[in-house]
Amino acid sequence: MSSPARKATQVEKAEAPRRFVFLLLDKFTMINFAGAIEPLRLANHVTGYPVYTWALCGEGGVEKTCSSGATFKLDFGLDEVDREDTILVCGGIEIQKTTTKPVIGWLRREARRGVAIGGLCTGAYALAKAGLLDGKKATIHWENQDGFAEEFEDVKLTKSVFVMDGNRWSTAGGISSIDLMLRIIASDHGEDLANNVADLMIYSTIRTDQDTQRLSIPTRIGVRHPKLSQVIQMMENAIEDPLSPADLAEDVGMSTRQLERLFRRYLNRSPKRYYMELRLQKARNLLMQTDMSVINVALACGFASPSHFSKCYRSHYNTTPYRERGTQGMPSPGIGVRLSI
16 A cells, blocks of 8 residues: 655655664663654655664674663664664663773764764763763753753763764754654755654654743743743752842732732742742753762752751651762652653
């Protein structure tokens, strides 16, 4: 049965298929891997012949298990690939542990040979750890941005859905790998083919590298109030040096009492409490994602002393920062640890 989309797209058959090599790290997330490989398969389906091929590789060269427990057979281990290949590193949970020395060494070696390399979701961490993103723009899932920014100061971190900086690419995780692959398909074979692939996936809104990964503040909080959104944005941008309620109120042209009423009405908490929750959330991200000392985490989140930080943290999370640091990877009952999706 022929596809109408296939007839609508013409691709030069003489071109050799482009190969993508997926480096699967332990506990990689399925969604970003599937979002990258399926557009390639569908591009072949639409054209009627292979414009893309792919292979799976990984440390050990036998198999890799994703975060949901499914196991994939690998085509080869950390072997040399063709210079014309494109490597896509599929990251997931516990990325610091799964970015091993052999993986870092392999990435550096292939980069020296001129191979294009991209990181999907937390795969960007592996690229940064190997030094492949120094001086370049990159993105990573919003939950990992705090820790990433602290560890890799030479990387120009953005909040984009995906980033292509020369032959180094990165995506924000989730379904953002679809957007990256559609951009690649469009660049390789034209917009028609990319649009047909998107149609087959029922993917109606193709995002670009100008789109940001998080929902807008009004959508996130479920309230459309311009001054409330403005204040929350100011809070998110000033975690290390918190602004006073009086300063926040003055900047949006209202009194402190009006600001209090605004937060109570729409968010059922005071501005001070909401701000504290933002700071503690960043602190928790840093504790779970970096090797920063508890003292440095406290300072990075606007706490003047470790004792005050510990008191606020224990009140909100029912554990201390020190215990949180000691139980990484082992979520407490009722507390979800989400370092990747």
